[in-house]
Amino acid sequence: MGILSWIIFLPMAVACVLLVLPVGAKATRNGAFGVSLVIFALAFYVHEHFVPSAQMQFYEQYDWIKSYGITYRVGVDGFSLIVLMLIATLLPSAYLLLWHNERSKSYWISMLFIQSGISGTLFSLDLFLFYFFWEAMLLPVFMIIGLFGSGNRVFSTLKITVYTIMGSLFMFVSILYLGVSHYYEFGTWSFALSDLVRISSLTQVQEMFLFAGFMIAFAIKIPLFPFHSWLLETYSTSPTGGVFLLSSIMAKLGVYALVRFTMPLFPDLFVAYARFFIGLGIFGLIYFGIAAIVQDNIKKMLAYSSASHLGLITAGVFSLNMQGLTGSAFLIVAHAIATGGLFLLVGVMQRHLGIRPLSALGGIAKRAPWFSVYFAIMLFCTVGIPGTNGFVAELLIVLGIFHYNPYLGVLAALTVLVAASYMFWVFQKAILVQSGNDVSHMRDLSLHEIVGLFPLAFLIVAMGVYPDFFLAKITPTLHYYLDTILHVGANA
Secondary structure, three states, X not given: OOHXXXXXXXXXXXXXXXXXXXXXXXHHHHHHHHHHHHHHHHHHHHHHHOOOOOOOEEEEEEEEEHHHOEEEEEEEOHHHHHHHHHHHHHHHHHHHHOOOOOOOHHHHHHHHHXXXXXXXXXXXXXXXXXXXHHHHHHHHHHHHHHHHOOOOHHHHHHHHHHHHHHHHHHHHHHHHHHHHHHHHXXXXXXXXXXXXXXXOOOOHHHHHHHHHHHHHHHHHHOOOOOOOOOHHHHXXXXXXXXXXXXXXXXXXXXXXXXXXXXXXXXXXHHHHOHHHHHHHHHHHHHHHHHHXXXXXXXXXXXXXXXXXXXXXXXXXXXXXXXXXXHHHHHHHHHHXXXXXXXXXXXXHHHHHHOOOEHHHOOOHHHHOHHHHHHHHHHHHHHHOXXXXXXXXXXXXXXXXXXXXXHHHHHXXXXXXXXXXXXXXXHHHHHHHOOOOOOOOOOOOOOHHHHHHHHHHHHHHHHHHHOHXXXXXXXXXXXXXXXXXXXXXXXXX
16 A cells, blocks of 8 residues: 555544543544654655656555456645645644644544545546545545534535535536546546546536536636635534635635636636636635625635635636646635635634624734734735745746636636725724723633644745646646646646
8 A cells, every 4th residue: 555545544443442542632632643743754755755746746556346346546746746745744734733722432433534635636536536535635624514513504504505506417427428528438447537638528518527527526616707606604603624625725725726627628628718717716806805804704804805815816827827726725825824824813813702703803012922823824825925935826827827818817817805804894993992892811822722723834935935846746747737638838
């Protein structure tokens, strides 16, 4: 068994062992945190031994359902490598910030199962295997929201379940259709991505329907307008861990899957509808940004802020040039770190002060200086202040969109300012200004919370100051997508 399989199945195996052992929540939490550190070490090994190229590395293949060509086929390239390192860094930090949040054994076991599902989704090179992990990843998230959320959590869980299952069904039908098409054209069954991209017998209408099936599933996960109506209620009622997973990891996997599968399977349609999806992404950037401005609940505001930036990431992916695609890959990491950090900090704040509207906050900087410093760093990244990775990412995306179409580029540059307006306003109102509201119960970050957030803050600055170090291993893969898959050239 290769190292990628260890990364996938180790959390699942430990979760099964802890599930049957007569241990309490504290021991389960400690075990889960230990596993996250082991996974980080394995991911770091993969990163250090990854040779910059467009080829899949650490490749593994085993027969699964041989008679129908379904295989366990996993590998990693430059794009999946950067997402792997993101996930491996975020999860140990999240455990330290959630250390005292949940005292239930099932919560921490669900976190372990989620980690396995996320890794399997990330590494899959067989579409049937990808779908298996895509669905397996969601089930423990629903458990966390439904069992440990607040308010009308049951309705929220049912709503996001219906949305995601419907989207996944469209994708599943498309996957099956591609497998059958491969059988009729070549006489053998296969669901491997490398085989399905060779199909040439599909008509344009068939390709459009299959393309739509994948795009609906990924648009719901991201979410893109108008597939976002589950967003506000789910984020509002989810516990801190659930919101963190949805915003920082699962939404980014939606963008990742868009590039990994939709681009090579339907390159002509990807290019043909690029202008439409750039426009949709910019519209989402504006729409969700305005929606964030009018929110009086900081959790809801961050939910719309997250969706707004994901619109910008999607626009960069469809800009069809090296600047935009590189910026989107960089913003996947930057936004996941900043948004994840902000949601974890809001969870700390709510643990001390309860759920409050923004109008009932203020003066937290005086009570919790460490909290305020980390909040400021995450906020600076979100609005793209120079010296942070958010600035590098947004600059590259805007340049990419401008290169695709100058008018859309100017519009994207202007709308990025929307995020700065409401984020600075929130920071001033909730953290800096002495409002006379009672925040005496607010406590500063504990030592393990300070330690947990330090890697995120360090990456924000390090990636902003020296981005080339982090882009070296992803650049050949992105060139391959543009030159070989889309045939548009890196600077087209």
